[in-house]
């Protein structure tokens with residue numbers, strides 16, 4: 289029992305694993321609970337907040353959706369997260385539950401540790417860390433594909449301790465978890481799911497609690513009310529980066545790069561999306577998402593790509609007075625060729 293403290297659920301998981309989709313489901317089933325959302329994204333375009341704000345779900349009031357877009361939450365704890373939490377806690381109408389969506393590149397550990405800061409420790413506790421995993425991506429080996437190369441590098445240089453940045457993050461997010469959602473099971477077979485479970489468990493010394501799901505459809509009874517108080521156990525869940533930091537290395541997100549591409553109106557969205565698939569494949573784009581202005585359509589088009597999988601749909605009407613724009617955020621590894629990608633996207637939109 290955590291007394292009168294407000295429970296906060298931290299939802300983490302790699303880029304595009306399905307965090308926002310799961311949160312939407314959670315809000316749709318809020319059952320009268322007042323839930324405040326803190327959403328952190330990598331990249332300057334608040335797509336997740338933009339999708340949740342005004343989504344029409346009764347439990348999702350615009351003032352309860354707080355966006356933190358000044359970098360990954362794990363690096364901006366003191367400047368962004370703590371002041372945001374204190375402001376939220378000072379409101380006269382305090383929420384029943386707080387849900388924090390980290391960016392797909394965030395290490396959850398520093399965020400969870402922040403709940404031990406005196407400003408918030410007496411008022412909030414971490415109900416649990418929920419890590420969403422793209423089971424289809426794991427099954428395709430997207431987080432482990434550099435093993436041979438890394439092992440070869442290690443054998444050349446004894447001091448080298450780095451796995452691929454994707455694999456390290458994947459493991460850090462698993463190690464922080466109280467509950468793991470193996471999402472996107474609609475894309476894999478039962479045998480593949482068993483393989484994913486084995487792979488994920490092999491990355492943690494603790495026995496993991498894993499639930500398979502598709503489109504984040506999990507009962508709130510399973511998701512909320514874990515009652516763990518994870519902040520008290522954070523010392524046992526060290527990330528690769530914390531261990532490296534103890535060895536004198538600094539944590540940064542230098543391995544990843546994001547930029548926003550602004551384009552003109554797109555009159556042929558189907559063909560645009562087909563061409564984007566090629567751009568993503570040619571340039572190893574990890575994540576691409578944003579909004580598209582389709583002339584003659586009253587609705588805003590959402591484009592979402594996770595690796596080679598791409599989706600597009602109209603989500604809501606452009607608001608009166610809102611500028612109709614085509615803006616997409618692109619995320620990749622640090623050597624991604626932003627100039628070539630921007631020019632290819634311009635060509636795709638033409």
Ligand SMILES: Nc1nc2c(ncn2[C@@H]2O[C@H](COP(=O)(O)OP(=O)(O)OP(=O)(O)O)[C@@H](O)[C@H]2O)c(=O)[nH]1
Pocket residue numbers: 301302303304305306307308309310336391392471472473474475501502503504575592593594599
């Ligand atoms: N097939 C399938 N697609 C899914 C599932 N869950 C989410 N998606 C799709 O995956 C894409 C990314 O989902 P999001 O919920 O935005 O993922 P996210 O983790 O919030 O993404 P970031 O915040 O960018 O890291 C969207 O196109 C979703 O529709 C699922 O279970 N199955």
